[in-house]
Amino acid sequence: MSARWKSIVVTVLLAAVASGAGAWAGVNWTAKRHEPAxxxxxxxxxxxxxxxxxxxxxxxxxxxxxxxxxxxxxxxxxxxxxxxxxxxxxxxxxxxxxxxxxxxxxxxxxxxxxxxxxxxxxxxxxxxxxxxxxxxxxxxxxxxxx
Incomplete structure (x- = not known):
C-alpha cells in the first residue's frame, strides 16, 4: 500500500473514532443534562x-x-x-x-x-x-x- 493510501486510511479511521467519541459524549451529556434529580x-x-x-x-x-x-x-x-x-x-x-x-x-x-x-x-x-x-x-x- 502506498504512503498516500495509508494516509487516507489513517485519516478515515481517526475521523470515525473522533465522530463516534463525539456522538457518545454528546448523548451522555444530553441525557445527564435532562435527567431530573x-x-x-x-x-x-x-x-x-x-x-x-x-x-x-x-x-x-x-x-x-x-x-x-x-x-x-x-x-x-x-x-x-x-x-x-x-x-x-x-x-x-x-x-x-x-x-x-x-x-x-x-x-x-x-x-x-x-x-x-x-x-x-x-x-x-x-x-x-x-x-x-x-x-x-x-x-x-x-x-x-x-
Whole structure:
C-alpha cells in the first residue's frame, strides 16, 4: 500500500473514532443534562441534613418502600390486564376502556402515595431546607415539560 493510501486510511479511521467519541459524549451529556434529580438525591445530596433529620428521613423512606411495593405490583398487574384486553379485542372495546381505567387508577394511587411521601419528608426539613426542596422538586417535575 502506498504512503498516500495509508494516509487516507489513517485519516478515515481517526475521523470515525473522533465522530463516534463525539456522538457518545454528546448523548451522555444530553441525557445527564435532562435527567431530573431523584427525590432521594434532592434530600440527601442537595440539603444539609442533620443526623436527626437523616435518621427520620431514612425511616420515612423505609416505610414508603414497604407501601410502594404493592402499589407498583398493582400497576404492573393492571398493565398486564390492559395488554391482554388489547390483544383479545379488536378496537377500543368496553373491556379495553375498563382496563385503561384500572391502569389509571393504579397509576394515580402510586402517584398520590409518592406525593404524600414527598410531603412527609418535607415535614422533617427546616424552613430554608424546605424552600430548597420545593424548588428542586418543582424543577424536577418541570423537566419533562421543557
Amino acid at each position: 431523584s427525590l432521594h438525591e434532592i434530600v440527601h445530596r442537595r440539603l444539609d441534613l442533620t443526623a436527626e433529620q437523616t435518621n427520620r428521613i431514612d425511616a420515612i423512606e423505609e416505610d414508603f418502600a414497604v407501601r410502594r411495593a404493592p402499589l407498583e405490583a398493582q400497576l404492573r398487574q393492571a398493565n398486564r390486564r390492559l395488554a391482554a384486553a388489547i390483544a383479545a379485542n379488536e378496537g377500543n372495546s368496553a373491556e379495553v376502556q375498563a382496563s385503561v381505567d384500572e391502569f389509571h387508577d393504579a397509576m394515580g394511587a402510586l402517584q398520590k402515595a409518592t406525593i404524600a411521601h414527598a410531603f412527609e419528608m418535607r415535614g422533617v426539613l427546616g424552613p430554608d431546607q424546605a424552600r430548597a426542596f420545593d424548588a428542586a422538586v418543582a424543577d424536577a417535575l418541570l423537566q419533562d415539560s421543557r
